[in-house]
Amino acid sequence: MIPEPTVRTVSDGVARVSWPAMPEEGDFRAAVASISGAVERALADHGRVEAWLDPEDTVSHRLATWSGMHREGVMRGGVLADGEHRDRIVYARLASDAPLGEPAGFRALLNSFLPRKRAISQLLVRDPDGRVLMCRLTYKKDWDLPGGVVEVGESPQLAAGREVLEELGLEVTPGRLLLTDWLPSWSGWDDALCLVFDGGVVSTSALDAVVREEREIAGVQFCDPADVRAHAADFTARRVEAALAALVDGTTYTESGR
Structure with missing residues (x-):
């Protein structure tokens, strides 16, 4: 009918x-x-x-x-x-x-x-000792890599640099893509793709130049793998470890860091 x-x-x-x-x-x-x-x-x-x-x-x-x-x-x-x-x-x-x-x-x-996915871009920035730059966030207890959500029509690579400039006041040029990490739906969030780009090695004194976006960033510091594990969510720690491995092994893909 x-x-x-x-x-x-x-x-x-x-x-x-x-x-x-x-x-x-x-x-x-x-x-x-x-x-x-x-x-x-x-x-x-x-x-x-x-x-x-x-x-x-x-x-x-x-x-x-x-x-x-x-x-x-x-x-x-x-x-x-x-x-x-x-x-x-x-x-x-x-x-x-x-x-x-x-x-x-x-x-x-x-x-x-057609389906659309949220994209998040982050930077893997290290100091000369190989420690990773991590952010203490105001809106959740878990620490995370610097970065944020890619705007509509924005290059994910450029978004990583923009977010770090806006949130930390640091000018870091994003390098090659290290990791694509799929994040499944979780706690009210839709699924997303997290793209981690190489932020290179900077002097430890770069922290002295940080100007925090205080509504979002409570603090920043370089962390060794044990510190990352202690302060970040499990899936974030796995993502950081996978991104570090990709520096040597080449660009890779994970799901929730695995």
Whole structure:
């Protein structure tokens, strides 16, 4: 059975399209034609047409995508159902979106729903004795390598240098990639890739030039492997050890430091 979409104006220039749940074995192509037609008609006098979909309704997610609607994100607790606030996944198409028949339009549609991973860049900086520069952080008890989250559209290698400059006031040019460490989902965080770049060897006196970003950095010091193990989380200690090994053995890949 083909779902018959309904369209209603929800605010000035914004329409919302909805349709009944459709079984997997339904006429998918006919449903896409019906929904995409409703969307295009609504765009004739609306700048935006959106759909709020149940996260569990995977068929409707496919229908929305094939109908040219971009996935925009999660409206947490967006609807009240059976006395509970339930999430909804928001899809939308704008009158200004490039046509799907054009390469730019198709790429933009794919980009809206393909998976994305958080990236973290860090630097492995050593002193002449081989000790590793570690940061004591204000927002967690475990020590970590200097670095931080890569911004959207930013080079991970440049991000490592930017973060160290912002947080420590040190200008360090990131060298080659030593380690790609995959971090699984943990304690409310999505999974991420941590990229560790070679920060080279600096004088121990470089600590005298540190200007801490005090909201994030409580202190910095060079640590030998035993100190790293004592003050860092297990997976961080394993990452540091793997990065040190990569200085000799070449670039490597780990998962949670293993």
